[in-house]
Amino acid sequence: RRARPVREVLFFPSRPCCIEALLAEAAEPGAPARPCPCPLPSADTALSRLVRRLLSARRSLDLCLFSFSCPQLARVVQLLHRRGVRVRLVTDSQYMGLHGSQIGRLRHAGIQVRHDQHSGYMHHKFAIVDRRMLITGSLNWTTQAIQSNRENVLVVEDAEYVKAFQDEFERMWEEYNPANYSF
Amino acid sequence: RRARPVREVLFFPSRPCCIEALLAEAAEPGAPARPCPCPLPSADTALSRLVRRLLSARRSLDLCLFSFSCPQLARVVQLLHRRGVRVRLVTDSQYMGLHGSQIGRLRHAGIQVRHDQHSGYMHHKFAIVDRRMLITGSLNWTTQAIQSNRENVLVVEDAEYVKAFQDEFERMWEEYNPANYSF
Numbered sequence: 001r002r003a004r005p006v007r008e009v010l011f012f013p014s015r016p017c018c019i020e021a022l023l024a025e026a027a028e029p030g031a032p033a034r035p036c037p038c039p040l041p042s043a044d045t046a047l048s049r050l051v052r053r054l055l056s057a058r059r060s061l062d063l064c065l066f067s068f069s070c071p072q073l074a075r076v077v078q079l080l081h082r083r084g085v086r087v088r089l090v091t092d093s094q095y096m097g098l099h100g101s102q103i104g105r106l107r108h109a110g111i112q113v114r115h116d117q118h119s120g121y122m123h124h125k126f127a128i129v130d131r132r133m134l135i136t137g138s139l140n141w142t143t144q145a146i147q148s149n150r151e152n153v154l155v156v157e158d159a160e161y162v163k164a165f166q167d168e169f170e171r172m173w174e175e176y177n178p179a180n181y182s183f
Numbered sequence: 184r185r186a187r188p189v190r191e192v193l194f195f196p197s198r199p200c201c202i203e204a205l206l207a208e209a210a211e212p213g214a215p216a217r218p219c220p221c222p223l224p225s226a227d228t229a230l231s232r233l234v235r236r237l238l239s240a241r242r243s244l245d246l247c248l249f250s251f252s253c254p255q256l257a258r259v260v261q262l263l264h265r266r267g268v269r270v271r272l273v274t275d276s277q278y279m280g281l282h283g284s285q286i287g288r289l290r291h292a293g294i295q296v297r298h299d300q301h302s303g304y305m306h307h308k309f310a311i312v313d314r315r316m317l318i319t320g321s322l323n324w325t326t327q328a329i330q331s332n333r334e335n336v337l338v339v340e341d342a343e344y345v346k347a348f349q350d351e352f353e354r355m356w357e358e359y360n361p362a363n364y365s366f
Contacts, residue, residue, distance in 0.1 A: 011351055
């Protein structure tokens with residue numbers, strides 16, 4: 001039986017929280033929880049809710065992120081990649097090399113990354129989980145934004161909205177194919 | 184009879200376009216159209232669609248914008264204000280004074296503006312029309328973003344999502360009340 005479609009709004013800033021228990025459960029479901037030595041609480045926060053939504057991916061995760069420097073979210077993406085989820089990431093050419101960017105690390109981990117070639121910004125901040133759930137809003141994936149800014153993220157499981165964003169993702173994925181680079 | 188709820192996704196960049204005909208029709212419905220001398224086409228673009236949604240406001244327009252420097256959208260907001268729509272604007276304290284910002288002009292026109300007092304950014308980019316239609320996404324209201332960036336804007340007429348954002352707006356409106364400033 002199909003569950004009710006997810007409809008959620010997350011507002012930031014989020015309290016800092018430990019996501020080790022969520023990562024451990026996703027890596028090894030049912031394994032006994034090992035306590036994390038970090039001082040942060042494993043609380044229910046906007047960040048932990050975002051992480052849970054991402055970790056629900058089983059087949060694909062399409063990411064379209066202007067700025068991605070949050071190490072916690074990079075670990076989530078790497079875990080999904082290791083678990084066999086097909087991860088694709090579109091990002092902005094001017095921000096991907098900035099200090100603290102996680103893009104290089106994700107590429108080293110074997111994740112496919114493409115970027116724009118424009119003078120304008122690739123300013124989207126959305127994720128699509130299993131071509132089914134859209135996660136979109138004002139939030140760049142930076143620790144500063146998560147912990148300090150007023151931000152919103154919508155979680156939408158609605159075929160019409162998801163399709164519009166999936167189509168935009170596929171357009172960019174083709175347009176930013178390195179085979180099409182012009183120098 | 185109630186129309187079907189609006190569900191729309193706008194992607195940017197938008198072709199530059201002239202919005203004079205839209206503004207004239209909103210200022211004086213039914214008046215004969217006067218041709219605009221500008222060289223831009225009055226085309227159906229992401230920008231013109233955004234403008235149409237905003238101009239549909241009859242009672243209230245709540246704006247929550249990190250950055251607002253687009254003169255065309257400032258004219259839309261001023262027109263609504265003159266037409267008696269209650270406009271409230273929340274913005275970011277660090278961006279509102281930047282070169283090209285429209286915030287001063289809107290304040291001079293008599294529009295109520297409040298801003299955060301944080302070191303973090305007030306990074307939302309949303310509008311709520313008549314407490315009924317939510318317009319939200321990655322788009323800052325700058326000409327650069329509209330004409331050059333890859334951006335998204337969702338238009339959502341759904342009570343659950345609208346209420347979440349309206350509540351967030353009211354929280355900020357109170358929190359940023361100048362009567363509560365601490366120096």
